[in-house]
Amino acid sequence: MKNRDLVSSIIWMAVGGLFVAGGLQQGLMLRGVPGPGFLPFLSGLALIFVSLFVLIPAVCQKEKAESTGFFPERDSFRKLLFALVALFAFGVAMRHLGYLLTTFLFMFFTPRVMGPKGWGTITLVALLTAVLSYLLFVVLLEVQLPKGLLEF
């Protein structure tokens, strides 16, 4: 955990530093009472201070093998990237294609993150999910979801 503690503590110290600077900019005191920058300044300082309790042991520690890799399996990075792209794509597509179509496409393609799967099952699950979730959220719960191409 040595390298990860080293890197993370430095990053959090930098974050703390940003809030300290931001707090000073916002103003610590306003007509004798704490201003909008007071607590962000104090909290930023506290974060820098506490980060030292992670940084210093990490510097003094002997190099040890990490218990689990950041991407533990060979295909972890690919699966995570695929999943994140699918999530972002859902957000982008929903505005243009509408909820129903986007959900079908999402449920059709996303299971393939975990490898090739039977088309039949996936298609059926995707179709059922899109329709049933539409009925639940839009019809029953009257949640406002984008209509898009299909106009419903």
Added chain:
Amino acid sequence: MDFVSHISLAFQVALEPVNLFLCFLGCLLGTFVGVLPGLGAAAAISLLLPITFKLSPESAIIMLGGLYYGAMYGGSTTSILLNVPGEAASVVTCLDGYRMALKGRAGPALGIAAFGSFIAGTFGTIMIMLLAPPLAGVALKFGPPEFVGLIFLGLTMVTYLSSGSMAKALMMAIVGLLISYIGTDIVTGRERFTLGIDTITGGFDIVPMAMGLFGISEVLLNLSLSEADREVFQTKLRDLLPSKQDWKDSSGPIARGSILGFFLGLIPGGGGLIASFVSYAMEKRIAKHPETFGTGDIRGVAGPESANNAGAMGAFIPMLTMGIPCNVVLAILMGALMIHGVTPGPRTLVEHPRIFWGVVGSMYVGNLMLLLLNLPLIGLWVRLLKVPYFILFPFIFLFCLIGAYTVGNNVNDVYIMILFGILGYVMKKYGYEPAPLVLAFILGPMFENAFRQSLIISDGSTLIFLSRPIAATFLLISFIFLVSPLALRVLGKQRPGLTLKD
């Protein structure tokens, strides 16, 4: 007479047909979530929060409350059958529960877990009815300095009781506070730390944040691992009713677990998790033959499961009477109430009696429903465990996506959720827990408000926190907990963390 009228109102609200149905739905969904490893109560409540937007505040909190203690119940099923806790508070149940299943006694293990949880939940509900009104009266005497002290104590306890590094947990609590400052300053109306981004002018919303940190990140973590073969225990689940000997062995642990769990649940940072660990440790310590623990001793299931559920009940009191959530799940529940226009606090009992007593009444009803649900439907829950993950995880994603979008009908909330999901993944890989962050985020605005009001009252003097006895006491306890790990290290001892070893 007050007590009688309170009970009457409690059951009047809880037994309304729509609230009864929603309580049932919450318990069912909670058990479902508790059974599924990887998706805890916090993520589940975040996912289902948007469903409650159309409901009245009391109906929403009844349903979400059912989900919370339903998840506690459901977590024990996978602990016993799979040796995989479905919920963090069910970790301890794995130790003896699974061993009982290996010996062909999965039925009694599941049965005593369900009955113990019911008894403890009922005890917890009665205690809430008795303790909540006087506690609310005490809380009314709290001023801003007292709230600063109490919130600070709550954040300290959450970090002290964390299972990993206390320094890292404290850092996450501070980060949560910092994130809460982003947006518009409530006093001056000035934007703070928004970097000119319109989406966060009003600050971050709890829903996308919680969904990202708990839901999305958990799925990403599971996806990064290979799908290990999970051997679901293939036992015929006969004899779910414990024997006379089982009851004789379990009655003491259930009673002790109920009392211990409830009072531990009251402590900020407490709830079911710490209660179950402490109960197990206590039962092992007082047992005549402690060596039987870990080999399939029913006391190792009865005590922790009772403590777990009693703790979940007790944790409601500080939230409903003082507006201080004890753990991250209740912080999200509190966020849900605030979305519905109700700010929990000392005046909740007086201004929203239907909400307060309705929730209490539904706890009793919910505990009964869970007892009836868990035992007959065990077969169904076991079948659920066999659903392949490649079907399950897209559903979790979909719920998160819909939930994040419906907060403000804004797709930017979806992107915020995904970013918090990535942050959650990275945090977990680096050994940082998201729970203190979310708790601090919820408490941040209250903390800042109370802090600034205190300094206005005292003309800028921080001595107000020391001159007010209650505030000073809270701060002193917090200080002791903050420095004790350092002191223990100097003395060559360890912080009593959440370990199951002697």
